[in-house]
C-alpha cells in the first residue's frame with residue numbers, strides 16, 4: 001500500500017506533509033511511500049534525505065497522487081482532486097467552513113477525506129492535532145517577528161552606554177499560540193501581561209510568569225469543548241474599553257483571540273492603536289480570519305500612526321522544517337487509527353464509532369458526512 005506525498009502548491013507555502021522522520025514511521029507500518037520530486041526542498045529536506053528502502057521519489061504530481069493514501073498540508077485544488085483514484089484516503093486540512101465546493105468534489109470523486117482541523121481537542125487526539133502543533137510554532141515565531149520590528153530590546157539591558165527598559169508585551173487570547181507567545185516573550189526578557197475571556201486560563205498565564213489582566217466583562221467567557229464563547233455586545237464593549245487602557249501603556253501586542261468557525265473578535269480599535277507610542281508593534285495572529293485589530297491587513301506588514309501591524313497569516317511556513325516534522329508526525333498518528341498492520345501487511349480499517357474518526361471524516365463512500373453545526 002502506497003502513501004503519496006505531493007509538493008504543496010499553495011502560494012507562500014514552504015511546508016511538506018512528511019519529514020524524513022515521519023516517513024520512517026510510515027515505513028515501520030509496512031507502508032510504501034511516493035514523494036514528489038522537490039516536495040521537501042522549501043522545508044529544508046532534499047530529495048536524498050527521503051531516500052530509504054520503501055520510498056520512491058517520483059517526477060510527476062500524478063504519480064504522487066496515484067497512491068491509496070495521500071498526505072497533504074492544504075486541501076486539494078480541483079485539478080489535484082481530478083488526479084485522485086476512487087476509494088483513496090486523503091488526510092489534510094480541508095477547510096470545510098469555507099464551503100467552496102471542495103468537499104462536494106471530494107465526495108463525488110469517492111474520496112475518504114479526513115479534515116485535520118476537525119480533530120477534537122481531547123487528550124487522546126493531542127498527538128494528531130495539527131492546529132495545536134502549528135499554533136505553538138506560530139506563537140513562538142510571532143514574538144520573534146515582533147522583536148525584529150521593534151527598535152528596542154525585549155529584555156532589560158544595563159550597559160556603560162546606557163540602560164534599556166524591558167519591553168511591555170500584552171498577549172490577548174491565551175490558547176495554544178498565546179501561551180507559547182507568553183513563554184517566548186518571557187524568555188526574551190519582556191514584561192508580559194495576558195488576557196483571555198476564559199477565566200480558567202488565568203492559572204496557566206501565571207504559571208508562565210506573566211500577569212493576568214483582570215477585565216470584568218460581566219459574563220462567563222468559557223464555551224463548550226475548552227473554547228471561548230462569543231460575548232454579548234455589552235461584554236464586548238467592556239472588554240475593548242478595558243484592553244484599550246492597557247494597550248496604550250504597552251509596546252508590543254500579540255493578539256490570538258479566536259473562536260473556531262467564527263470571524264475573529266475585534267478587540268483592538270483604531271483609537272487603541274492611536275494611543276500607542278510610535279515604534280510599537282502589533283502582531284495580529286487572527287489576520288487570516290478577519291483580524292483582532294481593525295487596522296491590520298492579512299499577509300502584510302504595514303505601519304499606521306507610527307505602529308507596525310504584522311498580519312502574517314502563515315507563521316509556520318517561516319519555520320518549515322520543524323513545522324513539517326510536527327505536521328507529518330500528527331498525520332502519521334492519525335493514520336494509525338485507520339491503518340492496521342498484520343504480519344507486516346497494512347490494511348485500511350474504518351471504525352466510524354471512533355470519536356476522532358467520526359469528527360474528522362468529511363467525505364466517505366461518495367457522501368459528504370460533515371455539516372456546519
Ligand SMILES: NC(=O)c1ccc[n+]([C@@H]2O[C@H](COP(=O)([O-])OP(=O)(O)OC[C@H]3O[C@@H](n4cnc5c(N)ncnc54)[C@H](O)[C@@H]3O)[C@@H](O)[C@H]2O)c1
Nearest residue numbers: 135138173174175176177196197228257258286313314315
Ligand atoms: N498567523 C498564523 O500563522 C497563525 C498560525 C496558527 C494559528 N493562528 C491563529 O491564531 C489564533 C489562535 O490560535 P490557537 O490555536 O491558539 O487558538 P486557541 O483556540 O487555542 O486560542 C484562542 C484563544 O482566544 C481566546 N479568546 C476567544 N475570544 C476571546 C476574546 N474576545 N478575548 C480574549 N480572548 C479570547 C480563547 O479563549 C482561546 O484561549 C487563531 O486565530 C488561529 O487561526 C495564526
